Amino acid sequence: xxxxxxxxxxxxxxxxxxxxxxxxxxxxxxxxxxxxxxxxxxxxxxxxxxxxxxxxxxxxxxxxxxxxxxxxxxxxxxxxxxxxxxxxxxxxxxxxxxxxxxxxxxxxxxxxxxxxxxxxxxxxxxxxxxxxxxxxxxxxxxxxxxxxxxxxxxxxxxxxxxxxxx
Amino acid sequence: xxxxxxxxxxxxxxxxxxxxxxxxxxxxxxxxxxxxxxxxxxxxxxxxxxxxxxxxxxxxxxxxxxxxxxxxxxxxxxxxxxxxxxxxxxxxxxxxxxxxxxxxxxxxxxxxxxxxxxxxxxxxxxxxxxxxxxxxxxxxxxxxxxxxxxxxxxxxxxxxxxxxxxxxxxxxxxxxxxxxxxxxxxxxxxxxxxxxxxxxxxxxxxxxxxxxxxxxxxxxxxxxxxxxxxxxxxxxxxxxxxxxxxxxxxxxxxxxxxxxxxxxxxxxxxxxxxxxxxxxxxxxxxxxxxxxxxxxxxxxxxxxxxxxxxxxxxxxxxxxxxxxxxxxxxxxxxxxxxxxxxxxxxxxxxxxxxxxxxxxxxxxxxxxxxxxxxxxxxxxxxxxxxxxxxxxxxxxxxxxxxxxxxxxxxxxxxxxxxxxxxxxxxxxxxxxxxxxxxxxxxxxxxxxxxxxxxxxxxxxxxxxxxxxxxxxxxxxxxxxxxxxxxxxxxxxxxxxxxxxxxxxxxxxxxxxxxxxxxxxx
Numbered sequence: 268x269x270x271x272x273x274x275x276x277x278x279x280x281x282x283x284x285x286x287x288x289x290x291x292x293x294x295x296x297x298x299x300x301x302x303x304x305x306x307x308x309x310x311x312x313x314x315x316x317x318x319x320x321x322x323x324x325x326x327x328x329x330x331x332x333x334x335x336x337x338x339x340x341x342x343x344x345x346x347x348x349x350x351x352x353x354x355x356x357x358x359x360x361x362x363x364x365x366x367x368x369x370x371x372x373x374x375x376x377x378x379x380x381x382x383x384x385x386x387x388x389x390x391x392x393x394x395x396x397x398x399x400x401x402x403x404x405x406x407x408x409x410x411x412x413x414x415x416x417x418x419x420x421x422x423x424x425x426x427x428x429x430x431x432x433x
Numbered sequence: 434x435x436x437x438x439x440x441x442x443x444x445x446x447x448x449x450x451x452x453x454x455x456x457x458x459x460x461x462x463x464x465x466x467x468x469x470x471x472x473x474x475x476x477x478x479x480x481x482x483x484x485x486x487x488x489x490x491x492x493x494x495x496x497x498x499x500x501x502x503x504x505x506x507x508x509x510x511x512x513x514x515x516x517x518x519x520x521x522x523x524x525x526x527x528x529x530x531x532x533x534x535x536x537x538x539x540x541x542x543x544x545x546x547x548x549x550x551x552x553x554x555x556x557x558x559x560x561x562x563x564x565x566x567x568x569x570x571x572x573x574x575x576x577x578x579x580x581x582x583x584x585x586x587x588x589x590x591x592x593x594x595x596x597x598x599x600x601x602x603x604x605x606x607x608x609x610x611x612x613x614x615x616x617x618x619x620x621x622x623x624x625x626x627x628x629x630x631x632x633x634x635x636x637x638x639x640x641x642x643x644x645x646x647x648x649x650x651x652x653x654x655x656x657x658x659x660x661x662x663x664x665x666x667x668x669x670x671x672x673x674x675x676x677x678x679x680x681x682x683x684x685x686x687x688x689x690x691x692x693x694x695x696x697x698x699x700x701x702x703x704x705x706x707x708x709x710x711x712x713x714x715x716x717x718x719x720x721x722x723x724x725x726x727x728x729x730x731x732x733x734x735x736x737x738x739x740x741x742x743x744x745x746x747x748x749x750x751x752x753x754x755x756x757x758x759x760x761x762x763x764x765x766x767x768x769x770x771x772x773x774x775x776x777x778x779x780x781x782x783x784x785x786x787x788x789x790x791x792x793x794x795x796x797x798x799x800x801x802x803x804x805x806x807x808x809x810x811x812x813x814x815x816x817x818x819x820x821x822x823x824x825x826x827x828x829x830x831x832x833x834x835x836x837x838x839x840x841x842x843x844x845x846x847x848x849x850x851x852x853x854x855x856x857x858x859x860x861x862x863x864x865x866x867x868x869x870x871x872x873x874x875x876x877x878x879x880x881x882x883x884x885x886x887x888x889x890x891x892x893x894x895x896x897x898x899x900x901x902x903x904x905x906x907x908x909x910x911x912x913x914x915x916x917x918x919x920x921x922x923x924x925x926x927x928x929x930x931x932x933x934x935x936x937x938x939x940x941x942x943x944x945x946x947x948x949x950x951x952x953x954x
Contacts, residue, residue, distance in 0.1 A: 290618075293881035304628055307643040319909020321640035324899045325631040333630055335621040342617060352880040358673030358875055362666060362848055366869035369852040370862040382849050391843035392673050396841050404842050409631055412853055422504060422857045
C-alpha cells in the first residue's frame with residue numbers, strides 16, 4: 268500500500284499553515300490510495316443501463332474515499348492537531364524482515380528452518396535481546412510448533428527442507 | 434416458550450455430546466468423551482493465555498488463534514472460537530486489574546478501579562467480582578439470545594435486499610458514532626475497508642478487480658490475513674516502539690484472599706445488574722459491542738453513585754459494572770450475526786470469517802438448516818462462561834507469572850505463531866507477505882490516529898453491501914428511491930441519518946468525548 272513508515276518526520280518540513288500535520292498527511296495518503304484504486308479499476312466495466320458493472324462499486328467507494336481523504340486533509344489544515352508521530356525503524360524493519368523470511372523459506376526449507384530463522388530475525392527488533400536466552404526459547408518454540416501444527420492439529424505442514432525429503 | 438426450551442435443550446445436547454473414543458492402547462474398549470466441552474475448555478484456556486499478554490486485544494487473540502480451529506468439524510470449531518473469545522476478554526480484564534495495561538479497549542475502564550484495588554492488596558476480590566459479574570451477565574445474555582433468536586429470524590425473512598443494505602448502513606453508522614476519536618476519520622476507515630473488500634473477482638461477472646494478475650488476489654484479500662496484519666503484527670511493532678518493558682508496573686504482592694467480602698458482594702450486586710442490562714441492550718445494536726458498553730456502564734455507576742469521588746480510587750462497583758456490561762454485550766452481539774448474518778463489530782466480523790472458512794454463511798438460513806450449530810454455540814456460550822469462572826480463579830497465579838515473561842522473548846514467538854497461522858489458511862506464502870504489508874499499514878494507521886477496527890468491519894460488510902445494493906437496484910429497475918419508499922428500509926435509513934447528524938452536532942460530540950476522556954484521566 269502507500270503507507271511508507273520509516274521516514275523520520277521533521278517538523279520543519281510542514282508549512283506553517285498546516286495546523287494538524289498528522290491529519291494533513293493522513294488525509295493526503297488516503298486520497299493517494301483512492302486515486303490508485305480509481306486507476307486500478309479504470310479497466311472495469313461501468314453501469315450497463317440500471318445494472319451495476321464490475322467497476323461500479325469499486326469506483327463508487329474510491330470516490331467516497333477520495334472525498335473523505337480530502338475532508339481529513341482540510342481538517343488538518345484548519346484545526347489545531349497532533350504533530351506527526353515519531354517512527355522507529357528497528358521494530359518495523361526486523362519484524363517485517365522476519366515475516367518475509369518466513370514466507371520465502373517455508374516452501375523450500377520446511378517449517379523447522381523457517382520458524383527458527385524468523386524467530387531469530389524478529390528478536391533483532393529490540394535492543395534488549397540476550398542471545399543465549401533467545402536461542403533457547405527459539406528452539407523450544409520451534410519444537411512446540413512442529414508438534415502442535417502438523418501433529419496435534421493435523422495441518423499439512425512440511426517440517427523438513429524439501430531437498431531432504433526427495 | 435416451549436420452543437425456547439426445546440431449542441436450548443437441543444443446544445445443550447450438542448454441547449454435552451459424548452463421542453466414543455477407542456484408543457489403540459485400550460485394546461478395543463472405548464471411553465465416552467465430551468468433545469465439545471473439552472473444546473470449549475481448551476478454547477477458554479488458550480484464549481485467556483493469549484488475552485493475558487499485555488497489548489494483545491480480543492481481536493488480535495481471535496485472529497491469531499483462528500488457524501487452530503481449522504482442523505475441527507464446524508460445530509466444534511465454532512464452540513472453540515466462542516470459548517477463545519470469552520477467554521480473551523477475561524484475560525484482558527485480568528491484565529488491566531493486575532498490571533494496569535488493558536489488553537483491549539473494552540477493559541480500559543476496568544483498569545481505573547481494578548488496578549487501584551490491586552494496589553490496595555485487593556486484587557483477589559477484584560478478579561473474583563469481575564468473574565462473577567461476567568458469569569451472571571453471561572447467563573442473562575444466553576437466555577436473551579435464545580428468546581430473541583427465533584423472532585428476529587422471522588423478521589429477517591421479511592428483509593429484502595434494500596432492507597439489508599439499509600441495515601448495514603445503519604450498523605456502520607452506529608460503529609462510527611460509538612467509536613472513539615474523530616467521526617470523519619472513522620468513516621474514512623470504513624470506506625477504506627469497503628474499498629479493500631472490492632479486490633478480487635466480481636460476484637456477478639467474475640471479472641478480476643484490482644488484482645493485478647496476482648493469482649492469490651483473485652479470490653480477494655483473505656480476511657484472516659488482513660486481521661492478523663492489522664491487529665497482530667501492527668500491535669507488535671507498536672509495542673516495540675514503546676520499549677516493551679519500561680512501563681510495566683506489575684503488582685508484586687502475592688495475590689491472596691480471592692474471596693470478596695459480604696460487603697463487596699452487597700456493593701457490587703446492583704452494579705452487576707445495571708451493567709448487565711445496559712450491556713445487553715448496547716450489544717444488540719449494530720455497531721455497538723463490548724467497548725461502548727463498558728464505558729457506558731462505568732459512567733452510569735459514577736453518575737448514580739452517592740459518593741462519586743470513590744471512583745478511580747478502588748471502588749468495587751467500578752469493576753463490577755463495566756465487566757458485566759462488557760461480557761453481556763460481547764454475547765448479545767452474536768444476535769445480529771446469527772439472525773441477520775450481519776456482524777455488528779470487528780470481533781463478530783472475524784467470526785463471520787471463521788464461519789465462511791468452514792463453509793457456513795451466517796444468516797437466517799443457518800438457524801433453520803443447521804439448528805444444532807446455532808443452538809450448540811449459544812449453549813456453549815453459557816458453558817464457556819462457567820468454565821471461565823471455574824478455571825480462571827484458581828489459575829490467577831499462573832497468569833500473573835505469565836505476565837512476568839519479558840516482551841523481548843514473547844514478541845518473536847508471536848510473530849512466528851502468526852506466520853504459521855496465516856500460512857496454514859491457504860498454504861500460500863503470498864498471504865504471509867500480504868499480512869506483513871498490512872502490519873506496516875496498521876502501524877502507519879496507528880501513527881496517524883486512524884482506528885483499524887472500522888476498517889475490518891467495512892471489509893467484511895463490503896461484499897454483502899455491494900451484493901444487496903446491486904440486487905435492490907436491479908429489482909427496482911435502477912430507482913435509488915427504493916431505499917426510502919420501502920417502509921422498513923426507510924426507517925433504518927432515517928435512523929442512520931439522524932444518528933450521523935447527532936454525532937456531528939457539537940453538544941453531543943462534547944458529551945461523547947467526555948465519556949472517553951474520563952477513562953484517560
